[in-house]
Amino acid sequence: MASVAAGERPTRPPAIVRPRREGTATWPLADRICHALCWAVGVGLCVITIAIVVFMLVKGITYLRPKLFIEHPAPAGPGAQAKSGGFLDPIVGTFIVTAIGIAIAAPAGIGLATWLNEYGRPRWLARTVESAIEMIAGVPSIVLAIFGLVIFSRPFLAFLSQPGATVALSQSFIIAGIMMSLLALPLVFTATRESLTQLPPRLREASYALGKTRATTIRRVLLPSPQMRTGMATGVVLGMGRIIGDTAILTILLGSTLKNEAVGHVPVWGTLRGTGSTLTSYIYNNSPAGEGGAPQKAYAAAFLLLMSVLVLNAAVTRLTGGQGGATRLTRIGRRALLTGVGGNG
Amino acid sequence: MAVGVLHRPGRGATAGIDQQRAVKADRRAELTLGALGVGVLALIGLMLVTVLINAWPSFSANGLSWFGSGGEVVTQFRAMQSGTPLPGHSVLYFRAWPLIWGTLITTVPAALIALVVSTLAAIFLIEFAPASVRRVLEPVVRLLAGIPSVVYGLFGILVLVPYVNEHLISNARKASVEHVVQLNGADLFTATLVLTLMILPIMIAISAGALSAVPPAWREGSAALGVNRWRTMWRVSVRTARPAIAAGLVLATARALGEAIMLSMLSGGRPFAANPLDGLTFFFEPVQPLAATIVKEFGGQSGGPVASTIYAIAAVLLFSAALLSLAAWAVKQPLKRYGIGA
Amino acid sequence: MDDLDTEPMLPPPIRRIEVDREPHVAPARPAPNGNGVAVAAPRPRNVRPPALGARERMSIDGVWLAYGENWVVRDVSLPVRQGEVLALIGASGSGKTTLLRSLNRLTEITAGAGRAGSITLDGQDIHEIEVNALRRRVTMVFQQPNPFPMSIFENVAYALREKPGGRRRGRRSQLEPAVREALRRAGLHDEVGEDLDRSALALSGGQQQRLCIARALAAEPEVLLLDEPCSALDPISTAVIEDLVIGLRESVAVVIVTHNLQQAFRVADHVAFMHLGELVEYGTSEEVFDHPIQRRTRDYISGAFG
Numbered sequence: 001m002a003s004v005a006a007g008e009r010p011t012r013p014p015a016i017v018r019p020r021r022e023g024t025a026t027w028p029l030a031d032r033i034c035h036a037l038c039w040a041v042g043v044g045l046c047v048i049t050i051a052i053v054v055f056m057l058v059k060g061i062t063y064l065r066p067k068l069f070i071e072h073p074a075p076a077g078p079g080a081q082a083k084s085g086g087f088l089d090p091i092v093g094t095f096i097v098t099a100i101g102i103a104i105a106a107p108a109g110i111g112l113a114t115w116l117n118e119y120g121r122p123r124w125l126a127r128t129v130e131s132a133i134e135m136i137a138g139v140p141s142i143v144l145a146i147f148g149l150v151i152f153s154r155p156f157l158a159f160l161s162q163p164g165a166t167v168a169l170s171q172s173f174i175i176a177g178i179m180m181s182l183l184a185l186p187l188v189f190t191a192t193r194e195s196l197t198q199l200p201p202r203l204r205e206a207s208y209a210l211g212k213t214r215a216t217t218i219r220r221v222l223l224p225s226p227q228m229r230t231g232m233a234t235g236v237v238l239g240m241g242r243i244i245g246d247t248a249i250l251t252i253l254l255g256s257t258l259k260n261e262a263v264g265h266v267p268v269w270g271t272l273r274g275t276g277s278t279l280t281s282y283i284y285n286n287s288p289a290g291e292g293g294a295p296q297k298a299y300a301a302a303f304l305l306l307m308s309v310l311v312l313n314a315a316v317t318r319l320t321g322g323q324g325g326a327t328r329l330t331r332i333g334r335r336a337l338l339t340g341v342g343g344n345g
Numbered sequence: 346m347a348v349g350v351l352h353r354p355g356r357g358a359t360a361g362i363d364q365q366r367a368v369k370a371d372r373r374a375e376l377t378l379g380a381l382g383v384g385v386l387a388l389i390g391l392m393l394v395t396v397l398i399n400a401w402p403s404f405s406a407n408g409l410s411w412f413g414s415g416g417e418v419v420t421q422f423r424a425m426q427s428g429t430p431l432p433g434h435s436v437l438y439f440r441a442w443p444l445i446w447g448t449l450i451t452t453v454p455a456a457l458i459a460l461v462v463s464t465l466a467a468i469f470l471i472e473f474a475p476a477s478v479r480r481v482l483e484p485v486v487r488l489l490a491g492i493p494s495v496v497y498g499l500f501g502i503l504v505l506v507p508y509v510n511e512h513l514i515s516n517a518r519k520a521s522v523e524h525v526v527q528l529n530g531a532d533l534f535t536a537t538l539v540l541t542l543m544i545l546p547i548m549i550a551i552s553a554g555a556l557s558a559v560p561p562a563w564r565e566g567s568a569a570l571g572v573n574r575w576r577t578m579w580r581v582s583v584r585t586a587r588p589a590i591a592a593g594l595v596l597a598t599a600r601a602l603g604e605a606i607m608l609s610m611l612s613g614g615r616p617f618a619a620n621p622l623d624g625l626t627f628f629f630e631p632v633q634p635l636a637a638t639i640v641k642e643f644g645g646q647s648g649g650p651v652a653s654t655i656y657a658i659a660a661v662l663l664f665s666a667a668l669l670s671l672a673a674w675a676v677k678q679p680l681k682r683y684g685i686g687a
Numbered sequence: 688m689d690d691l692d693t694e695p696m697l698p699p700p701i702r703r704i705e706v707d708r709e710p711h712v713a714p715a716r717p718a719p720n721g722n723g724v725a726v727a728a729p730r731p732r733n734v735r736p737p738a739l740g741a742r743e744r745m746s747i748d749g750v751w752l753a754y755g756e757n758w759v760v761r762d763v764s765l766p767v768r769q770g771e772v773l774a775l776i777g778a779s780g781s782g783k784t785t786l787l788r789s790l791n792r793l794t795e796i797t798a799g800a801g802r803a804g805s806i807t808l809d810g811q812d813i814h815e816i817e818v819n820a821l822r823r824r825v826t827m828v829f830q831q832p833n834p835f836p837m838s839i840f841e842n843v844a845y846a847l848r849e850k851p852g853g854r855r856r857g858r859r860s861q862l863e864p865a866v867r868e869a870l871r872r873a874g875l876h877d878e879v880g881e882d883l884d885r886s887a888l889a890l891s892g893g894q895q896q897r898l899c900i901a902r903a904l905a906a907e908p909e910v911l912l913l914d915e916p917c918s919a920l921d922p923i924s925t926a927v928i929e930d931l932v933i934g935l936r937e938s939v940a941v942v943i944v945t946h947n948l949q950q951a952f953r954v955a956d957h958v959a960f961m962h963l964g965e966l967v968e969y970g971t972s973e974e975v976f977d978h979p980i981q982r983r984t985r986d987y988i989s990g991a992f993g
Contacts, residue, residue, distance in 0.1 A: 037465055042469035
């Protein structure tokens with residue numbers, strides 16, 4: 001019964017009770033087991049991942065020395081691992097390959113997404129191009145590497161690497177960079193496309209109403225808008241992450257030399273034509289799977305790689321809206337998870 | 346007033362020329378970008394054609410038995426490299442079954458385990474995890490997705506392989522198969538374990554996205570009927586999200602299929618058809634999936650029998666990836682009914 | 688062409704719609720603060736003796752509900768009886784939906800919900816009954832029809848399967864009679880009886896809502912809560928559901944929230960008018976609609992606000 005006398009109205013309630021979430025104690029046994037399993041999986045996943053990452057970071061930091069950054073790799077003699085050179089070349093190599101890859105993928109991806117969304121005629125062509133890019137996204141990078149091998153070993157393309165007896169060598173930075181751009185292309189394309197479709201129609205309408213052509217609208221109104229900038233930036237960062245993390249293309253198209261060996265005497269072009277290593281191929285070659293020389297250096301290089309992945313991840317999180325989270329991901333953000341900053345292969 | 350031609354505003358006498366120039370510029374832009382699209386298509390077509398052409402010698406020399414078994418892959422490759430064919434066969438003689446088998450027994454178990462684990466993890470993320478745990482789990486999943494495969498491989502080869510070698514494989518076991526193969530910890534078990542870890546984040550992301558897109562009205566309706574949270578999640582949300590989960594499975598399988606680097610580091614020293622009849626030892630026998638074979642056997646040549654065989658393997662991988670892409674597209678169709686994106 | 692518009696069109700004159708009856712000025716009760724301003728009385732105004740056989744199933748006693756720091760329901764006391772329909776009326780934000788949802792503890796799903804006071808079902812505090820068992824006895828139908836993306840049969844059988852000890856994987860033949868009975872009670876069997884395997888999402892809005900009612904009835908609840916069930920439906924479906932509700936009240940206690948006064952008038956036996964979280968007036972339908980005591984009730988019913 002009401003705890004007030006007739007006519008009196010209390011101004012505040014006796015005590016407030018905040019109900020807790022539905023407890024599981026009363027559930028049937030099968031449901032409780034499943035609930036416990038969910039918890040086990042969730043927590044276990046966190047623990048395992050954090051353990052692995054922390055382990056790699058700690059191991060890496062123990063072997064990381066500043067001089068490693070400025071020395072060229074030297075072949076490790078037996079017992080001389082810790083002293084024989086650093087990874088300046090792989091770092092430079094990573095930069096080169098990423099730069100080339102993004103330099104090709106970014107304009108191509110943005111251009112294709114723009115064309116598809118703003119023009120898109122004839123329809124069959126648009127649909128085919130869209131499917132083609134989806135297909136590229138699904139191809140394993142090792143297969144892309146083989147593609148590159150096939151094409152760039154044609155003798156008339158020997159200027160991109162080195163000429164050989166009957167076929168070109170087809171191993172060089174520029175060739176690797178070109179094929180890497182195919183890795184990044186779908187990511188830039190999708191991110192740009194998503195941003196374009198999410199632009200409010202009034203932007204376009206306002207511009208057309210002023211008599212501007214489509215081309216001008218795209219160039220002056222759509223692409224510079226903040227949402228597009230964010231979307232394109234996200235795509236580019238995702239693409240960079242994918243390129244940085246890939247190794248398969250490099251084992252086929254960059255060879256397994258540790259140092260960057262230029263070809264010919266033209267300064268920049270010679271390096272681009274030459275072979276060398278990047279962080280990923282350096283790790284691979286220094287692990288027991290490659291020449292097996294220097295696991296410590298491999299750990300140190302892996303540390304660098306992990307750090308750059310973490311930084312890129314953080315950048316993507318910042319770009320796709322801060323909190324993010326699987327429950328509130330935009331489609332671009334979810335795409336980032338799908339292909340991962342490190343990605344395939 | 347009749348409806349007339351739509352006139353663009355122009356200024357004075359130059360209005361017509363401006364308009365024409367503008368339209369021409371528009372057309373130019375459209376053609377340029379369109380040419381880019383055509384270029385991409387041409388590139389893909391070119392790549393498909395050249396790989397198939399270069400793979401053809403290997404397929405034609407072996408016929409359908411290319412996929413069969415017969416002999417050791419290692420000896421076949423040595424024969425190709427040295428140019429001396431094995432007795433009774435051509436120099437292109439190749440039987441890929443051990444590699445195909447290796448691909449199957451790493452990819453399929455990894456996909457199935459990942460299916461179960463990722464569904465549970467997604468349910469946990471969406472329904473049961475308190476906010477503090479969720480704040481940790483989401484970045485963790487993103488992190489898992491971002492680790493490059495060579496780092497997974499490094500961790501595996503420097504930590505897991507020695508551990509498995511010393512603690513999980515007894516000397517007796519090693520001795521029992523010594524005459525056929527060396528057990529050293531780089532094997533089916535290790536490789537499948539790490540492969541599962543690698544494909545988990547894709548599936549978790551897709552499943553969690555689909556689960557959270559289930560209309561809250563259905564979950565509320567189920568709760569109001571007195572169904573507990575787990576059963577609501579299972580009977581309503583997971584059931585609705587089934588197409589998305591299937592699409593995630595297909596994508597994850599494609600990723601597992603194409604994984605070359607990590608598997609080449611962890612799956613074992615030689616292309617060996619692990620024998621399930623060996624009992625538990627089966628899990629500790631080395632395997633070599635198709636993609637890893639390309640990495641291992643590539644010696645820098647771009648012509649000759651070795652290259653042709655490698656192109657053939659790449660063609661098989663490409664074909665499988667294309668099939669899986671198609672399957673993913675087909676599986677996502679029912680999702681459009683509820684507008685649940687994946 | 689004719690010029691149809693020679694005269695400028697004037698807008699239609701604005702009329703105030705007035706309820707056509709004599710204002711009933713009931714003698715004001717002595718206000719405790721005594722300054723003439725009507726003060727909401729915390730007790731039900733005039734509780735008629737329960738009709739014969741109308742036993743009290745749920746009792747709401749001095750209930751306060753809050754979301755975060757906002758008090759949404761303040762000190763409400765009401766009885767819910769079997770054999771009659773209780774209508775909660777009031778403007779938006781009056782707390783009637785929150786009160787309804789607290790009856791089956793659905794308010795607990797929202798984080799930050801708080802409560803005080805007690806609600807009992809057959810004498811037992813509902814917070815001591817296991818929440819899912821409670822929700823099987825007190826079921827709810829929502830404003831927007833929300834049938835699951837399954838067949839009609841599966842929708843209605845859902846509640847039956849999920850009963851603990853219920854025939855979870857029960858075969859069609861075992862569950863079918865109960866499903867058909869629930870559909871009959873909801874007045875849907877004639878329309879869908881032949882093909883129960885059709886997708887529930889293919890039904891019309893009114894049919895979906897009746898399906899939701901059938902689903903709620905399948906578990907044979909003791910109390911049925913309806914949250915503005917007809918607000919998304921056309922008038923014909925509305926009429927069908929209102930007849931349904933009147934027919935159901937013998938077997939279940941019905942509490943219906945509605946912002947449609949005519950509907951409350953048609954359907955309800957007892958009416959509770961809530962305003963800004965407080966129970967302003969409670970009585971039989973004739974009392975509240977024909978002889979409202981509180982000025983706020985009078986104003987609301989005559990359409991002065993809402």
